[in-house]
Amino acid sequence: MVGLRPLLDPEQHGFATIDRRDPWPEALVPVALFEEAEGTSVIAPLSMLDSLDLDPVGGWALITLGFDSRLDGVGLTARVSTALASANIPCNVVAAFHHDHLFVPWAKRADVMAILDNLEAP
Numbered sequence: 001m002v003g004l005r006p007l008l009d010p011e012q013h014g015f016a017t018i019d020r021r022d023p024w025p026e027a028l029v030p031v032a033l034f035e036e037a038e039g040t041s042v043i044a045p046l047s048m049l050d051s052l053d054l055d056p057v058g059g060w061a062l063i064t065l066g067f068d069s070r071l072d073g074v075g076l077t078a079r080v081s082t083a084l085a086s087a088n089i090p091c092n093v094v095a096a097f098h099h100d101h102l103f104v105p106w107a108k109r110a111d112v113m114a115i116l117d118n119l120e121a122p
């Protein structure tokens with residue numbers, strides 16, 4: 001059995017958006033960015049987003065799956081989302097080059113870690 005090896009970041013994270021016409025905050029060090037038609041979506045520690053007055057939607061725990069996922073892998077997102085959905089826990093997944101990263105409600109982080117600890121990697 002190969003586990004997912006979830007790693008919980010100790011800081012709360014948040015999501016915000018920056019209009020492309022606005023100047024980029026110099027102090028912003030994002031965890032992730034995504035360009036969307038409505039603006040640049042930014043994921044960063046909540047304290048940073050708050051300090052920059054970016055009007056974040058916060059209260060998210062960042063859990064990185066230490067399992068070395070592949071970009072062409074099949075089934076990992078489905079396995080995780082199915083397990084969390086069965087516990088009625090929302091999850092936003094960001095797949096990066098080496099690992100998948102989950103953003104789940106801060107208040108549910110311990111529940112999510114327990115669920116993930118019992119899942120096998122596909």
